[in-house]
Amino acid sequence: xxxxxxxxxxxxxxxxxxxxxxxxxxxxxxxxxxxxxxxxxxxxxxxxxxxxxxxxxxxxxxxxxxxxxxxxxxxxxxxxxxxxxxxxxxxxxxxxxxxxxxxxxxxxxxxxxxxxxxxxxxxxxxxxxxxxxxxxxxxxxxxxxxxxxxxxxxxxxxxxxxxxxxxxxxxxxxxxxxxxxxxxxxxxxxxxxxxxxxxxxxxxxxxxxxxxxxxxxxxxxxxxxxxxxxxxxxxxxxxxxxxxxxxxxxxxxxxxxxxxxxxxxxxxxxxxxxxxxxxxxxxxxxxxxxxxxxxxxxxxxxxxxxxxxxxxxxxxxxxx
Numbered sequence: 001x002x003x004x005x006x007x008x009x010x011x012x013x014x015x016x017x018x019x020x021x022x023x024x025x026x027x028x029x030x031x032x033x034x035x036x037x038x039x040x041x042x043x044x045x046x047x048x049x050x051x052x053x054x055x056x057x058x059x060x061x062x063x064x065x066x067x068x069x070x071x072x073x074x075x076x077x078x079x080x081x082x083x084x085x086x087x088x089x090x091x092x093x094x095x096x097x098x099x100x101x102x103x104x105x106x107x108x109x110x111x112x113x114x115x116x117x118x119x120x121x122x123x124x125x126x127x128x129x130x131x132x133x134x135x136x137x138x139x140x141x142x143x144x145x146x147x148x149x150x151x152x153x154x155x156x157x158x159x160x161x162x163x164x165x166x167x168x169x170x171x172x173x174x175x176x177x178x179x180x181x182x183x184x185x186x187x188x189x190x191x192x193x194x195x196x197x198x199x200x201x202x203x204x205x206x207x208x209x210x211x212x213x214x215x216x217x218x219x220x221x222x223x224x225x226x227x228x229x230x231x232x233x234x235x236x237x238x239x240x241x242x243x244x245x246x247x248x249x250x251x252x253x254x255x256x257x258x259x260x261x262x263x264x265x266x267x268x269x270x271x272x273x274x275x276x277x278x279x280x281x282x283x284x285x286x287x288x289x290x291x292x293x294x295x296x297x298x299x300x301x302x303x304x305x306x307x308x309x310x311x312x313x314x315x316x317x318x319x320x
Contacts, residue, residue, distance in 0.1 A: 007061045012113045015061040019106070020116070022052045026099050032128055033092065045128050046082040050075065051143075067110045074098040144175070144250040147289035148186040156243045157186040163240035166233045167217060168192070168251055171209035175251060189286075192252040207253045211270055214256055217241070218268040241268075248292040250281060257292045269296055 025048065033039050053075045062068055077098045081091035106114050146164070148157055165175040173192060181188040217237040245260035250273070257269045273281070281288055288295045 007063075009113070011059075011061040012111075015056070015059050016111065016114055018052070018056050018059060019111070019114075022049075022056060023099070023103070025049055025052055026095075030096065040088055041081065042128060043082075046078060050078050050082070053078070065110070066105055070098070070102045070105045070110075074102055144190040144192050144252060145286040145289055146186070146188045146190070146247065146249040147286065147292075148244055148247040149290060149292060150245050150247075152186060152244055154186075156240075157181070157188075160240040160244055160247070161188060163233070163237040164249060164251065164256075167213045167237050168210055170233045171213050172206055173210055173252060187286075187289075190251070207272055210251060211254050211272055214254065214270050218256070218258070219270065246292055248289040248295060250278075250286070250289070253278065257296050259293050259296065 029041070029045065029049065053071060056062065056071055057068070057075070062071075074095070077086075077091065077094040080086040081088070081095065086094060106116070146161060148160070161177070168175045175190050175192050177188055177190055213234070214237075217234045218241055241258060244258065245266075247258050249256045253273050255269075255271045255273050255277075257271075259267045259269075261267065
């Protein structure tokens with residue numbers, strides 16, 4: 001069967017959304033290749049496509065069966081192109097064939113509740129990056145989101161997003177918005193590139209630098225204001241955050257929460273997420289960010305839930 005036993009409808013909808021997002025990314029890839037002869041994927045393009053597939057393979061609603069096997073074949077084709085096991089021409093043919101087989105399987109009803117283009121809340125954007133041969137720094141890719149729970153003018157939300165981006169940029173991370181934000185309360189998705197990373201240790205160091213930059217701006221405000229070396233990006237984030245009472249953001253592996261209580265006192269919390277905590281946030285499509293106070297109170301239970309629910313095997317291998 002294509003879904004696990006006892007799977008809730010909202011988890012099936014989430015799986016449908018993630019598969020549709022990947023298919024949109026693959027459509028963009030084929031369109032980009034067709035526009036100019038001689039184009040090839042950059043490492044960041046492979047990384048984004050493979051990351052999207054890995055998330056689908058980890059999804060709790062995806063059971064064993066034909067659908068998982070077809071997704072594994074797509075992932076295998078991408079890895080063969082990424083590692084050079086297939087020539088470029090053979091890779092493109094195999095990648096297109098594997099996507100066609102996946103679409104055919106979905107059309108046959110292997111996923112109950114499948115709706116083409118269903119449940120898409122934003123349009124993902126594939127990052128084609130520098131062309132091969134000019135790519136110098138490897139890239140660690142993650143995703144993230146920002147949720148502002150108060151009604152705010154669009155310019156206030158954009159100012160906060162830009163300030164967060166600049167703090168990330170100052171420590172070697174690139175934050176790219178995915179599609180248009182959802183208005184009302186403000187919700188925005190991101191891709192987060194950690195540039196120049198070639199090992200898990202370097203990724204962890206980049207995460208610590210980002211967490212420290214956010215702490216300088218929003219927790220250690222007085223020290224940051226005095227320290228001129230941190231001035232512009234830090235002070236910009238301080239000013240932007242003043243205009244938003246309650247928000248939660250995930251940038252890579254860093255969670256940032258600001259809560260304003262009934263006495264108008266602000267409380268800022270910055271946390272480096274464990275793999276289990278990230279999994280639960282991603283699996284639920286970041287809906288936990290919609291209530292920053294509840295999320296903060298339940299982080300320990302989120303970790304316990306993730307420990308019991310994360311699949312023990314992904315793509316035929318134990319989790320990292």
